[in-house]
Amino acid sequence: MTDTRPTTLLTAVRAGLAELADPRKAPDMQRYMKSAMPFRGVSSPDRRVLGKRLFEEYPLSSVDEWRASILSLWRDAEYREERYLAIDLAGHRRYAAWQTPDLVPMYDEMIVTGAWWDFVDELASRRIGPLLRAHREVLTPVMRRWATDADLWRRRTSIICQLQSKEDTDTGLLTYSIEANMGDRDFFIRKGIGWALRQFARTEPAWVRAFVDAHPRLSPLSRREAMKHL
Known part of the structure; x- marks a missing residue:
């Protein structure tokens, strides 16, 4: 099966989170969430701003590409914020027409x-x-x-x-x-x-x-x- 994942968006998301990372906040966030997966230390407002910008800069051209991007962010996540952005991408207004029972x-x-x-x-x-x-x-x-x-x-x-x-x-x-x-x-x-x-x-x-x-x-x-x- 052809890999339809758009590496540009995924790379940009991970680079953006790394840039916003605050190692001082990350341990407290992980402790509060009782999470085995570490945090980058990116606040929710900052993460949403990042997602909004990147999802506009890197539009996805098909439902398969969109779904593959969500699943790649989710499955390959090393930090919890990557999974939050996968959920954000799943709900982005640009892709509202693709919200089906599938x-x-x-x-x-x-x-x-x-x-x-x-x-x-x-x-x-x-x-x-x-x-x-x-x-x-x-x-x-x-x-x-x-x-x-x-x-x-x-x-x-x-x-x-x-x-x-x-x-x-x-x-x-x-x-x-x-x-x-x-x-x-x-x-x-x-x-x-x-x-x-x-x-x-x-x-x-x-x-x-x-x-x-x-x-x-x-x-x-x-x-x-x-x-x-x-």
Whole structure:
């Protein structure tokens, strides 16, 4: 298979991160994130500015080239910021028309191999979520399968993928994903349940109150988060 990776963009990204690197900040960032992968020490605002500039300077001409670039940044990353930029590239407005259900396997790989909240939460709410809203007939069955998957991060994704959905929230899917995981004692599952309910309460507070009242098996953490602003 032909290697379609555009080395110019990938080289520019890695050179840009090296230029912005702050070795004094990197250890604290790695410690805070409990990450085995080291950091360059590049702040989120600086990383976003870098990505915005480089993604405009090095446009990608096909969906295959774009996807290969994302996966190369992700798979070959030596520093955590490279993976953040892979996620940023996946969401860049230039490539919005290429956001189709065909990307689910790529996002799934990033969720399962990323396996931590900083990666998964962005992918769940800002990559999987929009795909779900645009392609419900395809994505809803996938999210229902993920809700009972052995992988913790797929399950968290199924719970929080509708954080940005507001009035377009599929309450049937939300209910299914939460009920499938209510008995899980993992912090990230319980926190995710509470977060999903708290966010939806901004749109449908009465629904969330009724849901919490009807589910006494919700963990104290999930219940507390859900009712935080009610």
